Each structure stands twice: as structure tokens, then as C-alpha cells.
Amino acid sequence: MRILMGVIKDRHGTYCARKTVPEKPNGLQAAVARELNNGKAAQKHLKRSLGTKDLREANIRAKPVLADFDRIIAKAKASLAATTVPTVKRTSLNDTEIKRMAEYVYAKALAWDERVRFGGRDEMKRIEAEIIRLEGAVEQPLIAQEQWPQRGMPRGVYEENKAELLDTLREMREAAAMGDISAVQDHVLEAMLAFNVELDQHSPAYIRLSTACLHSYLRALEDIGKRDEGITVEAPPLALPGAAAITADGGTLKDALEGWKRHRARPKRTVDEFSRSVDMFVQLHGNMSVAVIKKKHALDYRKALQDVPRHRTGDLLHATLPAQAAWGREHADEPRITAATINKQLGGVQSICIWANENGLVSDDVQWSDPFSKLRLPEERSERTSFDVAELQLLFNTTLFIEHRFPLGAHGAAGFWLPVLALFSGARQAELGSLTRPMCRQMSKRDWRCSIS
Incomplete structure (x- = not known):
């Protein structure tokens, strides 16, 4: 039997009003049972006889009953909220x-x-x-x-x-x-x-x-x-959200991400960053086919990222991109994430889309162009400059490098090897700090050229 408008028939043909108590937020069904004081551990649905077998009359009588059910659930939510962290x-x-x-x-x-x-x-x-x-x-x-x-x-x-x-x-x-x-x-x-x-x-x-x-x-x-x-x-x-769907236009963004992961081995950090970028895009627009992602979708994504607050705690830390952006718009005085972070998220989705187009996930019949092209924001230029030869000689003439006497702040051999690796590889501090032993062995096999003569 089709259930419409919260009105059903019982076995005797008499109509009843019924409303299902949502499973979320967690604990709501137990809170409704406490509100009714019926001794149950949880109340999964509310039901009350309308005392009529006529559908038209039942629909009239059901409205105040369903409104009463809403009040019961609302009171239960309020009592539950008083004992939980607000979302x-x-x-x-x-x-x-x-x-x-x-x-x-x-x-x-x-x-x-x-x-x-x-x-x-x-x-x-x-x-x-x-x-x-x-x-x-x-x-x-x-x-x-x-x-x-x-x-x-x-x-x-x-x-x-x-x-x-x-x-x-x-x-x-x-x-x-x-x-x-x-x-x-x-x-x-x-x-x-x-x-x-x-x-x-x-x-x-x-x-x-x-x-x-x-x-x-x-x-x-x-x-x-x-x-x-x-x-x-x-x-x-x-x-x-996030549901996969293959259309006539080709594979979805999630399909492209999975294909990009399988294509060859990639650094875990890169995989995590690109996955995060794609997830946030999907949270905003859904799991779209790559072929139908247009410039407007990319612009809306960038706009949402620009509203994301820099400091996020509690529920906001794990909230979706639309929720974080909405919170940021409501708290205009809070600092936002940097242009560099926004560009990184844009670049992640852009790279996956380009890979999809180059690897057959966009139909040959579709005239595809990169929707993320020229969307990057200008970043603040760093005031830091490169070391000159005299500064490098001063650094590497210290007892740390000449006598291998490691001060407390050097954290053991890391204080010796990180500057040396930076000198010969030109890698960033964060990249060198996350190196593992196998990665160091791989680096040692490369023909690094010294950046000073």
C-alpha cells in the first residue's frame, strides 16, 4: 500500500496518523521515548488512530495530530541538544x-x-x-x-x-x-x-x-x-553526493580520480591532496561527468573555497565545503584560507580533469576545454631570498658539519642531513621533512648537482 501524507490504514480499515522518527541526530529516537515517558528504550515511529474509515475526513483529522508529532520531536531534539555539543x-x-x-x-x-x-x-x-x-x-x-x-x-x-x-x-x-x-x-x-x-x-x-x-x-x-x-x-x-554515474558524455570525476590513482604509483601526499580536492568539488556539485564540468562550476568552486575560514575546529573541521563556506560568509571577520591553498585545491581537480580527457574518460565526440584554466589567484610573493655563497660557507663551516657535534635543536642526525639534502636537491623543507628511509635511498641514486660552485 502506498503511504502518503503520513496517513495509513490499520487492519480494520481505520485510518491512523503515523510519523517516522529520524535516526539522526544520534539519540533522537531515545529522546522521543523519554519525552513520551513510555518506558521504551527508543521510539522509531509515532502513531495515533484518527477514528474514521473515510480518507477525506482522515486527512482533515491528521493535520493537528501530525503537528503534535512535530512538537514532540522538536522537544526531544531540544532536550538532546542541551546535553550534546551543538552542531x-x-x-x-x-x-x-x-x-x-x-x-x-x-x-x-x-x-x-x-x-x-x-x-x-x-x-x-x-x-x-x-x-x-x-x-x-x-x-x-x-x-x-x-x-x-x-x-x-x-x-x-x-x-x-x-x-x-x-x-x-x-x-x-x-x-x-x-x-x-x-x-x-x-x-x-x-x-x-x-x-x-x-x-x-x-x-x-x-x-x-x-x-x-x-x-x-x-x-x-x-x-x-x-x-x-x-x-x-x-x-x-x-x-x-558522491554517487558514481556513467553518462553518454563519459566517466565521472570520481572515476577519473580512481583511474589516475591506478595509472602509476604516486606519492601518498599527492594522492591525499588530490583526493581531498575532488571530494570538496563533489560536495559542492555532485559527482559530475568530467565532460560536463564547465567554467561556471569551476568558478563556483573557487568562490566557495574563498569563503572557507582558515581556523576550523570542532564540527566545522569535518564539515563539507558548502557548510564551511556558509560559516565563513556568516563570520566575515574571520581570516580565510590563503590564495596558495585555494590554488592547490583548484590545481588538484584540474589535474584529474586533464588526466581524464587525455585517457579516454571524455568522449571523442565532446569538444572539451579545461574549465580551470586561468582561474588561479595571485599569491603573495615570499620575502625570503636564496642564500648566497658567503652565507652557505658560514653555515657549513659550523661545528655541526665540521666536527659532527649535534646541538639539542638539531634533533640528532636530522640537523646534519636536512641542510645537505636541501643544498643538493633544492627541495622544500616540508618535502624533506616527510622523507622516509626508502625515499632517501632513492634520492641517493640520483645525480644531484650542487647549486654552488
Whole structure:
């Protein structure tokens, strides 16, 4: 049976209001149980009889009950928040995020309808098992599973679902006409959970997201109605952040990253930096095909990086790029990451995209150009200059190099070898400081040329 608007039937045909308690934040279901004072360890769903077998009357009675459920959950969240470290809530979303989350609501509604409509007896068993796992109980269906066909649905279920859809569609249209975004609150919360977004519900961004989700859900109901008339409507894939997808344009950014890793052995530090750059791009735009990444995507990525605060602690340290950028915009006085860091992140994604184009992950039919070209920011020039010959002679004439007497600050042999390696290799301090013994042996085999005569 299709579950819409939080209204279901019990085994006797009487309608009930039901709302699932989210699994996140962690501990919320236990907090709801404490709020109800029912002795349970956790409350996975809230349910109350509406005392009617008429769907129209049930929908009227359900609204204040569902609102009461929302208040219970809100109080439980407040009590939970009082005993936990507060999380960083976002107050803004970009257009791409809102579009993708609204598309998720549409795709999920059609995917659920497709499971019920075409799945048959076996799929209904799987659905029941999922509901029991998530909510702990399931109502006895009006038509027993054994009476379902191997594929498709019984006529009685089809007719009942079709009648319910018409009522729900009417209510959603009224909600859209009145701007009542609360009608899709559950769908909005599911989308935020799926995309790992903690959005302040009092922010303008929440209204924009809810409006987009309302329109998407309304469009989904209209397309489900077309299916009821026998018209084919395909369900789009559920595109979550980081989900891989191969399109006609070629491989995705994540595919390119994995191919680049396998292509040849690379320093761990480089792999980690490039992976981090790609992850942040995916957090902002999703796992796009390399061929469809345009200059605007690269510019939006750079703009988000420019808003990232330099000093990040607590939840902000592990937050996504959009969350960090949003926090930075709200705290304009906080220092930002440097241009050098931004250029490094831009260069990481750029290198992976160029590798993808050169290694067949962009279709030959696509006219590809580097979207990250000429996007690097000007960096502050270092005031440090190179050592001249006299300074080098003064340095290497000390007792550390002549008599091998290591002062405390030299940290043993490191104080001797790091300056020597720097002299002959020209490598940076950070690069030399991270060397391992095998890497040093490899360096010793090279024909380094002395930089002084």
C-alpha cells in the first residue's frame, strides 16, 4: 500500500496518523521515548488512530495530530541538544544543492511507486522487512502478501492507491497555491539527511529548499497519476553526493580520480591532496561527468573555497565545503584560507580533469576545454631570498658539519642531513621533512648537482 501524507490504514480499515522518527541526530529516537515517558528504550515511529474509515475526513483529522508529532520531536531534539555539543547549522544553500535535493525528492517518490507497482509479492516482502527494520512494526495489509501476484499489484490495491493519489494530489496543489511548505516537511528532512545537510529551519534557504521540494513532489504525484493511466514515466536515478554515474558524455570525476590513482604509483601526499580536492568539488556539485564540468562550476568552486575560514575546529573541521563556506560568509571577520591553498585545491581537480580527457574518460565526440584554466589567484610573493655563497660557507663551516657535534635543536642526525639534502636537491623543507628511509635511498641514486660552485 502506498503511504502518503503520513496517513495509513490499520487492519480494520481505520485510518491512523503515523510519523517516522529520524535516526539522526544520534539519540533522537531515545529522546522521543523519554519525552513520551513510555518506558521504551527508543521510539522509531509515532502513531495515533484518527477514528474514521473515510480518507477525506482522515486527512482533515491528521493535520493537528501530525503537528503534535512535530512538537514532540522538536522537544526531544531540544532536550538532546542541551546535553550534546551543538552542531554547525547552515543558513544558505547554492542553486545546485537545492536543485539536486529537489530532484532527489522527485526520484525517490517515483522509485517507491515503481517498487509497489511492478515489484509483486517478493518486493512487498522486502518492503515489509525494511519497515520492520526501521520502525519496529508494520500494519497488517488489507490484502495479504500471499494474494499478491508474482509481478504487479492486485486490482483492489491499484484502485485504492489511485483514489488516494487523487486526494493527495488535490491537497498538494492546494498547499502549493497557498505556499504551505509544511506539507512536504518530511520529504525535506529526508533530503537533508540523504545529503548530510544540517540546515537552519528559520533561514531563507530552508524556505527555498522546501518550495523546490514541494514543486518536485507535486510533479512526482502528477507523473504517478500518468502511470495510473498506463502512461510510461521512467524513474530517474537517485543521485546522492558522491554517487558514481556513467553518462553518454563519459566517466565521472570520481572515476577519473580512481583511474589516475591506478595509472602509476604516486606519492601518498599527492594522492591525499588530490583526493581531498575532488571530494570538496563533489560536495559542492555532485559527482559530475568530467565532460560536463564547465567554467561556471569551476568558478563556483573557487568562490566557495574563498569563503572557507582558515581556523576550523570542532564540527566545522569535518564539515563539507558548502557548510564551511556558509560559516565563513556568516563570520566575515574571520581570516580565510590563503590564495596558495585555494590554488592547490583548484590545481588538484584540474589535474584529474586533464588526466581524464587525455585517457579516454571524455568522449571523442565532446569538444572539451579545461574549465580551470586561468582561474588561479595571485599569491603573495615570499620575502625570503636564496642564500648566497658567503652565507652557505658560514653555515657549513659550523661545528655541526665540521666536527659532527649535534646541538639539542638539531634533533640528532636530522640537523646534519636536512641542510645537505636541501643544498643538493633544492627541495622544500616540508618535502624533506616527510622523507622516509626508502625515499632517501632513492634520492641517493640520483645525480644531484650542487647549486654552488
